[in-house]
Amino acid sequence: MNSQRPARPIHKTSRSPHKVLGGVHRFEHWYRDNQVYFITARCVGGVSAFASERAKGVFWNRFEHYAEAHGFTPWITSLLSNHCHTLGYLRCGRELGEMMKRLHGSVAKLTNDVLTSLGQPRLVPFWRGEDGHDYFDGCIRDERQCRRAYRYVLNQPRRHGVCADPSAYPHTRPRIDVERGIRRALQIGAFLEGVPYKRYDQRTVPSRR
Numbered sequence: 328m329n330s331q332r333p334a335r336p337i338h339k340t341s342r343s344p345h346k347v348l349g350g351v352h353r354f355e356h357w358y359r360d361n362q363v364y365f366i367t368a369r370c371v372g373g374v375s376a377f378a379s380e381r382a383k384g385v386f387w388n389r390f391e392h393y394a395e396a397h398g399f400t401p402w403i404t405s406l407l408s409n410h411c412h413t414l415g416y417l418r419c420g421r422e423l424g425e426m427m428k429r430l431h432g433s434v435a436k437l438t439n440d441v442l443t444s445l446g447q448p449r450l451v452p453f454w455r456g457e458d459g460h461d462y463f464d465g466c467i468r469d470e471r472q473c474r475r476a477y478r479y480v481l482n483q484p485r486r487h488g489v490c491a492d493p494s495a496y497p498h499t500r501p502r503i504d505v506e507r508g509i510r511r512a513l514q515i516g517a518f519l520e521g522v523p524y525k526r527y528d529q530r531t532v533p534s535r536r
Contacts, residue, residue: 357466358420363508363517364399365476366423367412368431368462371455375408376438379445383498385437386411389430397426402508405483405499412480414473416508416517427462466519470509473518477505 370376377383386406394401394415399422401415417423435453443449454461467473483489484496493499512518 356424356464358423359466359519360418360420361515361517362417362420362519363402363414363467363473363512364417364423365412365414365465365467365480366427366462367410368427368454369410369456371450371452373409374450376442376450376453377406377411378408379441381445382438382441385441386434387498389433389437393426393430393433396429397422399423399426400503401500402503402505403477403480403499403501405480405496407483407487407489407498412483414467414476414480415503416512423464427464431461466522467512468522469518469520470513473509473512474505477508 377386383406390401390404390411390413393399398418399415400417401413404413404415405411431454435450439449439451439453456463467476481493481499481501484493484499485491490496
């Protein structure tokens with residue numbers, strides 16, 4: 328990668344006004360242009376809101392719509408009964424927050440409609456991880472981390488005992504081959520190189536599910 332390429336700013340948002348509280352650094356969403364992102368979200372309490380094919384269909388319809396609307400190119404995405412992961416390229420970092428807001432709002436409403444039609448209670452709030460946040464996003468640092476994240480998303484059905492062969496699970500959807508994606512990311516400088524992230528040093532991706 329060209330070391331002379333000028334650094335692009337990272338815009339950050341957080342619910343908390345305190346940078347460190349109780350010895351714990353606050354959670355932040357990072358918005359950076361021309362970036363490969365890993366994004367994950369989980370239903371509140373681990374409820375299997377996407378257990379039915381109808382509910383899964385709602386997710387895929389809205390995910391594809393808002394990804395295109397906000398300039399996010401998914402490389403690979405996996406949807407399980409109560410969580411989802413995606414790895415992909417985002418052209419404009421500031422689009423991330425709005426994309427996730429609109430995606431989560433529409434999926435929550437329409438999936439709750441499916442749940443009630445099946446005689447199940449509505450899930451309110453719908454999205455919430457164990458850490459209290461609606462979703463997690465991480466900027467991919469380098470090609471090694473990218474391969475790990477891609478493999479992690481690919482192996483979700485095996486990891487959760489849904490399907491031994493990831494290629495046989497219809498709700499894990501590779502769209503761009505990892506090697507092709509990495510080549511392009513390196514060409515355009517889409518990795519956040521030189522910024523340490525201890526969480527990624529310890530394991531493949533953050534454990535949200």
